[in-house]
Amino acid sequence: MTKRKLTPMLEQYLRFKEEHPGCLLFFRMGDFYELFFEDAEIVARAVQIALTSRNPNDENPIPMCGMPHHSVEPYLSQLLDKGYKIAICDQIEDPKEAKGLVKRDVTRVLTPGTVVEDSNLTSKANNYLGALYWGSSKEAGGIAWVDFSTGQWSGLHSRRELELWQWMAKINPRELLLPQGMKVPPQFSELSDQVTPVSTGTFFDMPSSVHRIQETQGTADLGSLGLKGKNELVLACGALLTYLDQTQKGEFGHIGEFKPLNLSKHLLLDEITERNLEIFRRLDGRPGKGTLWRVLDRTMTPMGGRLLEARLRQPWRQLSPIEKTLDCVSFFFERDQLRGDIRHALDSVYDLERLSTRIFLGRANPKDFIALRKSLSMLPTLQRHLKEQNLEKATELGRIIRKWDAMDDLSTLLDTALVDSPPPTIMEGGLFKKGFDAVLDDLIDLHEHGEDLLNELHQKELAANDIPKLKLGYNKVFGYYFDVSKAYKGQVPEHFIRRQTLVNSERYITPELKELEDRIISASDERKSLEYKLFQDLRAQLAKARSRFLFMADVVAALDYWQGLAEAARVNEWCRPELHEGMEIEIHAGRHPVVEDAMGASNYIPGDMKMDTDRRILLITGPNMAGKSTVLRQVAILTIMAQIGSFVPAKSARIGLADRVFSRVGASDNLAQGHSTFMVEMTETARILRQATKRSLVILDEIGRGTSTYDGLSLAWSVVEELSMRASGGIRTLFATHYHELTSLEGKIDGLRNLNIAVKEWKGDIVFLRRLVPGPADRSYGIEVARLAGVPRPVVERAREILAKLEEKSQDSNSRGAVEKASQTLLPGFGAPPIEIREELTEHPIITQLVDLDVDGMTPIQALMLLNQWKDMIKD
Structure with missing residues (x-):
């Protein structure tokens, strides 16, 4: 920037800009927020507003842009969505009372992970700020995450770095704090755009972290928070609190109790399974139609929607909470009229969690209070609907009714205080109803009915004094006055004070008129000032009730969650499942909810599925x-x-019940990470084989398809073997494959059964029957499918000729028999000779490196280089 003489105001601007590097500085000047220099160019381009200059005639004009303070929120939202951070620099003294330059200060820093305004948030989704710390020396780490808009926070401690990154990818924070220099692993590169590097010494400091946690949580014992002996998790929590302190200027007293994630209570779904099953997003990365979330979400409130999201990310693993939930869902499922009444009432309930947060932080506007008032007015209605029912079969509903807080006192307060259509800001006045405050009533009368009061005084003077043609007038110089014609020859009253003599009249004021005039002129400002004070008092009173708001927010969320699941079940004709502690899965006439939603119920063919001790794979x-x-x-x-x-x-x-669900579905690659389709397939398979337990459910689709036929067949075969031997009896697995050779394993591996999707040939075409039947498929029908897909007829006919020749040649070698023979020597328990490793080989450096090898973390290039290194070692 070319050196130039700057005004004191611009010097003040640059000082705040220097104190907040990396932030766009919104600088309050009167009724506008202004930006200068490079910030102005960035914002003008990003939100499409005019870029001007402060001194257009100067040789080096200063770029400048701005927007009115009352309409700044849409622009802030756009900038936050684009990943920018914003420092809000406000005037902290009244410009009318300022001597010289108005005092200003940065009152808060807006970042994507710390916003609380609805315009910057998705109503039914959490907005997380995350922090991750890995202590390589101790081989342990921790992650913590907080939704600043609701005050909820949690964390996880682990001795596996990969697990921490998996959970962080699953949580998908809008902003992620990492120690400077720490890199996101390639397989989680989607998190890179959310990373905010921070200083280790400032943010991940143990004494500071302990102090901040104790201060925020009001405890001296970290053990009560589940943090004892988990130093890495303490550091992650400390980083969050330090960041909040710096961005919110200490205003985060609404943060709730820290509750570490208890993995033993939940069915675990890793980020790959969530993606493959399209729970929240389709495989193309887009939300909405085509996802399980879209089919299930019949909630009416933001709190209910967020609870549904939380349950889908962390389903229950224990039978008791599942059965209690099912009882409540059944209760609403069986009562259509009640469910309709509840849905109608819930439709008028706004986001109690986030409203109470904004009130607590002093960032609520008048419309937030009206939304809160409308929400509270629905609580007695909901309570009445439920009390009219027999709740014996829904114990959780009975429990919340017994603890229900209708919040009548606060609802009445808001109803008495606020007008129905308040102005957008609290500084304009016009917020409160008449009757709420006696002093305010007087000011309102003066402001709105001042002319009537003047006319009353005029009539009073006319009645008390025999002055014909006494007039009431006004001008900007003298204000209000009484005009007495010179034709009047009598004496004017003693309290009349002459102010001006004209040709035809004399103008007078009276002490009462002057006092009334002063009151009328000052009434507007006094009204605004008093309403601002009353609004602050009202806000403080509501802020004290935050715990009550949060309790009822949880109650409404649960109620909404139950009725929403019941509504989805009723609309889609679903049934109540029976859950048990055993390993069996038996589904009669099951349907895929998302596919059925896309195709229509009439076009979907249901199917049966049974898994038990004899049918584990x-x-x-x-x-x-x-x-x-x-x-x-x-x-x-x-x-x-x-x-x-x-x-x-x-x-x-x-x-x-399952403890984990794993999925390896479809073909995809990640070339940016150096991972081919086959590498991605093997990486996901390796994760399943390492982490699956006896209670897990595994679905595998087309293992080994990304390499040569024999390589792929061998890998698929060995994966099936491994799954059959794991967990003292095998892991529940559904394995889809095109390798028909594997069907010969039925009868040779305990618990493995062949099933196929039935098709029928009809006049040269194939008809998909969409039914799962016992036994292997007779052939693949690949050429027929290619024809259906539109492959040109000559190509299809030529493929049939080639297939016929290949099948003719294969008959001589009897490939099916070869597989049968191979199974006699390769399958466990069928005469496979034990593999012996010579004692001298166990000490070989290659063996040592192989044992310690992190296969999941290697790229193909690294693997090839290592193989070449081993080759040279063997030559030596």
């Missing part, structure tokens, strides 16, 4: 487009739905 074959992937996803999704307490799309369902 189901090998599913059939042509492409027959529906193998749909069947796999369907079982996983119904399990997840059942464990959030939802009804499921089936005629009946018995589901054994």
Whole structure:
């Protein structure tokens, strides 16, 4: 920037800009927020407003842009969505009383992870600020996350760095604090755009972190918060609190009790499974139609929507909370009239959590108070609807009714205080009803009825004094006056004070007229000032009741969650599942809820599925487009739905509780990370094999398809073997494959059964019957599917000729028999000779490196370089 002489105001601007690097500085000047220099150019371009200059005739004009303070929110929202951080610099003294330059200060810093205004938030989704710390020396780390708009926060401590990144990807914070120099692993590169690097010494400092946690939580014992012995998690929590302190200027007393994540209570879904099952987003990354969330979400309030999101991310693992939820869902499912009444009342309930946060932080506007008043007015209605019911079969509903807080006192206060259509800002006046405050009533009368009062005084003077043609007038010089014609020859009253003599009249004032004039002129300003004070008092009174608001927000969220699941079940004709502690899964006439929603119920063909001790691994074959992937996803999704307490799309369902659901579905690559389609496939498979337990449910689709036929077949075969031997009896698995050779494993691996998606040939065409039947598929029908997809006829005919020749040649080698013979020597328990490792090899450096190798973290290039290194070592 070219050196120039700056005004004191611009010097003040640049000082605040220097104190907040990386932020766009919104500088309050009167009724506007102004930006200068590079900030002005950035904002003008980003939000499409005019870029001007402060001194256009100067040789080096200063770029400048701005917007009125009362309409700044839409611009802030746009900038936050684009990832910018914003420092709000306000005037902290009245310009009328300022001597010289108006005092200003940065009152808060807006960042994507710390906003509280509705315009910057998605109503039914959490807005997380996250922090991650990994202590490589101790091989332990912690993550913490907070939704500043609601005050809820939690965290996780782990000795596996990969697990921390998995959870952070699953939480998907809008802003992620990392120690400077720490890089996001390539497989989680989608988090890179959310990263805010921070100084380790300032943010991840142990003494400071302990102090901030104790101060915020009001405790001297970290053990009561589940943080004892988890130093890395303490550092992550401390980083969050330090960041909030710097951005919010200490205003975050609404932060609730820290509750660490208890993994033992929840069914775990990693970020890959969430993506593959399209729970929140389709495979193309877009939300909305085509996701399980869209089908399930019949909630009416933001709190209910966020609770549904939380349950889908962390379903229950224990039977008790699931059954209690199902009882409540059943209660509403069976009562259509009640459910309709509840939905109608809930439709008028706004976001109690976020409204109470803005009130507590002093950032609520008049419309927030009206929304709060309308929400509170619905609480007695909801309570009345529920009290009229027999709640014996829904114990959780009975419990919340007994603890219900209708908040009548606060509802009455708001109803008495505020007008129905208040102005947008609290400085304009016109907020309060007459009758709320006696002094304010007088000011309102003066402001709104001052002319009537003047006329009353005029009539009073006319009646008390015999002065014909006594007039009441006004001008800007003398204000209000009484005009007495010179034709009047009598004496004017003693309290009349002459102010001006004209040709035809004399103008007088009276002490009462002057006093009334002063009151009328000052009434507007006094009214605004008094209303501002009353608004602050009202806000403080409501802020003290935050715990009551949060309690009822939780109650309304639960009520909304239950009725929403009941509404989805009723509309889609779902049934209540039976959950148990065993391993069996039995689904009769099951449907995939998302596919059915897209196709229509009349076009979807239901199917049965049974898994038990004799059917732990189901090998599913059939042509492409027959529906193998749909069947796999369907079982996983119904399990997840059942464990959030939802009804499921089936005629009946018995589901054994799962601790984790894993999915490896579809083909994808990540070339930016150096991962091919096959590498991604193997990475996801490796995660499943390392982490799955006896109670897990695994769905695998087309393992080994990204490499040569024999490589792929060998890998698929070995994966099936491993799953059959794990957890003392095998892991519940649905395995879809095109390798028909694997179907020979039935009868040789305990618990493995063949199933196929039925198809029928009809006059040269194939018809997909969409039914799962026992036994292997007879062939793949790949050429027929290619024809249906529109491949040109000559290509299809030529493919058939080549296939016929290949099949003719393969008959001599009897490939099916070869697989049968291979199974006699390769399957466990079928004569496979034990592999012996010579003792001298166990000490070989290559063996040592192989044992310690982090396969998941390697790129293909790194793997090739390592193989080449080993090759040189063997030569030596």
